[in-house]
Amino acid sequence: MTTAAGAKIVVEHLSHAYQAQSGGRVLALDDVSFGVGDKEFVTILGPSGCGKSTLLYIIAGLMRPTSGGIAVNGRGIVGPSADCGIVFQEFRIFPWLTVMDNITFGLPRDMAAAERQDRAHVYMKMLGLAGFEKKWPRELSGGMKQRVAIAQTLIRDPDIILLDEPFGSLDALTRDELQDELLRMWERDRKTVVFVTHSVDEAVYLGTRILVMQARPGRIRAEIAVGLPALGRPELGVRDSAEFIELRGYVNKLVRSPGVALHG
Numbered sequence: 001m002t003t004a005a006g007a008k009i010v011v012e013h014l015s016h017a018y019q020a021q022s023g024g025r026v027l028a029l030d031d032v033s034f035g036v037g038d039k040e041f042v043t044i045l046g047p048s049g050c051g052k053s054t055l056l057y058i059i060a061g062l063m064r065p066t067s068g069g070i071a072v073n074g075r076g077i078v079g080p081s082a083d084c085g086i087v088f089q090e091f092r093i094f095p096w097l098t099v100m101d102n103i104t105f106g107l108p109r110d111m112a113a114a115e116r117q118d119r120a121h122v123y124m125k126m127l128g129l130a131g132f133e134k135k136w137p138r139e140l141s142g143g144m145k146q147r148v149a150i151a152q153t154l155i156r157d158p159d160i161i162l163l164d165e166p167f168g169s170l171d172a173l174t175r176d177e178l179q180d181e182l183l184r185m186w187e188r189d190r191k192t193v194v195f196v197t198h199s200v201d202e203a204v205y206l207g208t209r210i211l212v213m214q215a216r217p218g219r220i221r222a223e224i225a226v227g228l229p230a231l232g233r234p235e236l237g238v239r240d241s242a243e244f245i246e247l248r249g250y251v252n253k254l255v256r257s258p259g260v261a262l263h264g
């Protein structure tokens with residue numbers, strides 16, 4: 001495991017229990033340890049309820065774990081930080097703001113309007129939102145709203161990008177397109193990315209490393225280095241390569257082995 005000093009994110013013996021309404025406790029994460037290196041693209045793959053969102057909230061500083069340690073850039077987490085951007089599972093954009101205002105919402109208040117808009121246009125172009133500046137969220141499809149949510153996070157240029165099943169509700173074609181766009185962005189800007197998914201295909205296609213989780217309690221069950229030579233180069237057609245298909249078969253077998261059920 002990449003828990004060596006110098007890793008961008010270090011998670012050590014992290015456990016988190018929720019208080020259930022029925023009075024009991026739900027152990028969402030049980031003794032989870034891993035590290036994420038600088039500029040790595042790690043995918044976290046696991047069934048519904050294995051604690052993926054809980055883990056991302058904790059890394060983002062939005063929640064405190066019940067026990068265990070977590071450090072980002074060598075420092076303990078005290079709360080949300082500008083270093084770490086998150087795209088939530090249920091895309092959260094403001095219904096009362098236009099696409100442009102949603103995307104520029106998190107930029108510093110004192111930034112000049114022209115610069116705000118210039119920056120927004122870069123991400124709108126990248127995510128296929130050009131021409132939608134003045135639209136309202138209610139006028140957009142689910143996929144478009146999700147692109148706005150992604151732009152809203154990327155525009156703040158965080159060092160670490162956490163994405164929680166960001167393409168889960170999209171049709172297969174749009175999903176492929178946005179996956180490739182994300183890989184291009186990663187190839188260009190080399191951010192540290194933690195991408196949560198329950199899709200084996202997506203985990204293998206996107207990640208340099210896959211952490212496979214299991215549920216009840218949420219634990220890391222396996223760690224797989226991907227190392228596809230064309231990673232980050234969608235134009236090379238990795239999706240059809242023998243290496244991709246072989247690795248996908250292997251991971252599929254692993255997650256479908258007894259005791260682990262994937263949804264979706």
Ligand SMILES: Nc1ncnc2c1ncn2[C@@H]1O[C@H](COP(=O)(O)OP(=O)(O)OP(=O)(O)O)[C@@H](O)[C@H]1O
Pocket residue numbers: 018019020021026027028046047048049050051052053054055089198
């Ligand atoms: N606020 C809460 N109160 C009580 N239990 C919770 C709460 N949030 C999550 N849980 C429980 O904790 C476990 C982990 O939830 P979490 O949302 O992190 O899973 P997940 O892997 O993101 O699932 P999914 O793939 O469905 O999004 C689940 O068993 C869930 O029911």
Ligand SMILES: [Mg+2]
Pocket residue numbers: 052053054089164
């Ligand atoms: Mg979740």
